[in-house]
Amino acid sequence: MQEVVDLTINFYRRNYIEGLFLSSGIFKSADHTMERMLQVVKKLRLEENFNGYIHLKTIPGASPELIHEAGLYADRMSINLEMPTEIGLKTFAPEKSHQEVQKDLGLVRDRLIQLKDERQIIKHVPKYVPAGQTTQMVVGAHQESDQDVLFMADKHYKEFKLKRVYFSGYIPINTENNYLPAVGSAPPLLRENRLYQSDWLMRFYGFQVNEIVNEKFPNLDLDVDPKLSWALRHPEQFPVDLNCADYQMILRVPGIGVKSAKKIVQARRFGKIHTDLLKKLGVAYQRAKFFIRCEDSPKFQKELSSNFIRQQILTQGSSKYVQQLSPQLSLGF
Amino acid sequence: MFNDEVAYYFDGSMVGLLSCVFRAFQFKELQVRLCLNDAAQHGLFSDKIEISNNEQHAERVWSALQKKLSSSSLRQFYFAYLSESLDAYQHLFNYCIYVFTSHTSVEKDYSHSSVLAIAQWTKKVGREKHRMEAFIRFKKTKDELFLSLVRPDFNVLLLIQPHFKRRYQDQRWLIYDEKRKFGLYYDLREIHEVSLEASKVDRNLKNGMSQSFQLELDEQEVLYDQLWKDYFKSVNITERQNIKLHVQYLPKRYWRYLNEKLIES
Numbered sequence A: 001m002q003e004v005v006d007l008t009i010n011f012y013r014r015n016y017i018e019g020l021f022l023s024s025g026i027f028k029s030a031d032h033t034m035e036r037m038l039q040v041v042k043k044l045r046l047e048e049n050f051n052g053y054i055h056l057k058t059i060p061g062a063s064p065e066l067i068h069e070a071g072l073y074a075d076r077m078s079i080n081l082e083m084p085t086e087i088g089l090k091t092f093a094p095e096k097s098h099q100e101v102q103k104d105l106g107l108v109r110d111r112l113i114q115l116k117d118e119r120q121i122i123k124h125v126p127k128y129v130p131a132g133q134t135t136q137m138v139v140g141a142h143q144e145s146d147q148d149v150l151f152m153a154d155k156h157y158k159e160f161k162l163k164r165v166y167f168s169g170y171i172p173i174n175t176e177n178n179y180l181p182a183v184g185s186a187p188p189l190l191r192e193n194r195l196y197q198s199d200w201l202m203r204f205y206g207f208q209v210n211e212i213v214n215e216k217f218p219n220l221d222l223d224v225d226p227k228l229s230w231a232l233r234h235p236e237q238f239p240v241d242l243n244c245a246d247y248q249m250i251l252r253v254p255g256i257g258v259k260s261a262k263k264i265v266q267a268r269r270f271g272k273i274h275t276d277l278l279k280k281l282g283v284a285y286q287r288a289k290f291f292i293r294c295e296d297s298p299k300f301q302k303e304l305s306s307n308f309i310r311q312q313i314l315t316q317g318s319s320k321y322v323q324q325l326s327p328q329l330s331l332g333f
Numbered sequence B: 001m002f003n004d005e006v007a008y009y010f011d012g013s014m015v016g017l018l019s020c021v022f023r024a025f026q027f028k029e030l031q032v033r034l035c036l037n038d039a040a041q042h043g044l045f046s047d048k049i050e051i052s053n054n055e056q057h058a059e060r061v062w063s064a065l066q067k068k069l070s071s072s073s074l075r076q077f078y079f080a081y082l083s084e085s086l087d088a089y090q091h092l093f094n095y096c097i098y099v100f101t102s103h104t105s106v107e108k109d110y111s112h113s114s115v116l117a118i119a120q121w122t123k124k125v126g127r128e129k130h131r132m133e134a135f136i137r138f139k140k141t142k143d144e145l146f147l148s149l150v151r152p153d154f155n156v157l158l159l160i161q162p163h164f165k166r167r168y169q170d171q172r173w174l175i176y177d178e179k180r181k182f183g184l185y186y187d188l189r190e191i192h193e194v195s196l197e198a199s200k201v202d203r204n205l206k207n208g209m210s211q212s213f214q215l216e217l218d219e220q221e222v223l224y225d226q227l228w229k230d231y232f233k234s235v236n237i238t239e240r241q242n243i244k245l246h247v248q249y250l251p252k253r254y255w256r257y258l259n260e261k262l263i264e265s
Helices: A002-013 A030-047 A064-070 A086-092 A098-121 A146-160 A189-204 A226-233 A247-251 A258-267 A275-281 A306-316 B014-026 B055-068 B071-081 B086-101 B113-135 B157-167 B221-234 B243-249 B252-257
Strands: A019-022 A053-057 A076-078 A133-139 A164-169 B006-010 B032-036 B047-050 B145-150 B172-177 B182-186 B191-194
Touching: A002 A019, A002 A030, A002 B221, A019 A030, A030 A053, A030 A064, A064 A098, A098 A133, A098 A146, A133 A146, A133 A189, A146 A164, A146 A189, A164 A189, A189 A226, A226 A306, A247 A258, A258 A275, A275 B113, B006 B014, B014 B032, B014 B055, B014 B086, B032 B086, B055 B071, B055 B086, B071 B086, B071 B113, B086 B113, B113 B157, B113 B252, B145 B252, B157 B172, B157 B182
Parallel strands: A019 A053, A053 A076, A076 A133, A133 A164, B006 B032, B006 B047, B145 B172
Antiparallel strands: B172 B182, B182 B191
């Protein structure tokens, strides 16, 4: 234990590290493990003047007192859901359950709410997990759909007020279990990327989870990103007139991000939005042009089919994942 | 066409820049090209005017800006200034003209090229600030000083000062900008500006290889340096390696300042 403390503080003082991510396998019991981790964190904070960031993995099943005390010293706490579906979890880790994880996430959430209320009455309420809680799940190990994954993420954002949900593409290491992808097969990086894009849509772009995936479209499109995919499925929502549409709708235009959308809304108070301004603001114009109207857009424009737009955009850029997507064999020149 | 264009020559300081703005309004010269004193390029037909620094004038312009702008716009103004680029200076000048000649608040008018340019310069300088907060590596010397030599793209040392002061209150540290030849030294009580001979500290300063300090270091410095290198190697997941992205986040020009990246010959 002293080793962890020494190493951390010496790395910290040389500015090698921003903070510490402390996790542990369970030895003896959940409480025993959690107590040891708590000791490390307290030593760093109280004896070594460690002002860095601390991310603490909560041990599932540890006593509420220990978890509450740890929250006073850690910036962020997390417990992994491991698998997006309960069935998946039961297949690979029968000793674990989502219920236990959720119980602990709930403990910290309730404490956070309680302290927030107290802060309105009492001036000095101690800081408690200021960077909030997160969780992580492995994707690509079991046959879960993207709908399973994203609905699970959404539920945890809403019910447990999580700051982040992380998705980790499965890297095969196990040769014994035939249910798992074979060793040597590439991790599903593209799928992971699409999941994170969807996660951003839910957190920053005002999308509801069922707009991204639903019974009809349970899996994300690997060719195009989820925002473009939604736009192509909803031609009735476009084109968006940037000079009068509200912020939420501008945000939904493929090729326009949060910062550009805000700049557009600010800039149009001073004059009409023209296409050349959009390019300067940092909008991906080649993508956005199919979905918008500006002051200088032609009055009459032929309506383009979703399929046509999709083809246009796909031929424009070369995705870094092209090789993974291409069904053709590469000849290597 | 450029016959009546005026060129102001100034020294690149904030006081100089604000003195230029003062002079512009004094003489109603609102179309001005800014140049640095040491620059040799003179427009053939333009009027060349040398602007001397005037603290009082600068003070007046700054307090006028404070009245006109929100604190976040003032911060942007300062950040953009720290880019040390003539292009940014020109935009800051034009921005002042635009702000002072407008009756309403124009600080969010991104359709104006200077408003937009300042936002973009701020982003670049802010990115450099963030990088420096992360990329600085201290070496502990025999007399318990934590020392770091850096070469930031922009002049961000004063911006990162509060971060390091808050973070390391109980250790003496020195961060030295070898390009701008000044450093910040914290003596456990306050921060002083210092200068030193960088090439005497780092024997590889001129040849681009990894830093190599010719100072007496703490006994354990080699140990922790090696432990950090080992750690860096062991957390790498080869299946997920993405060199292009890595270099994007950690451009090669910073590598010689990071001990986990070894550059030899």
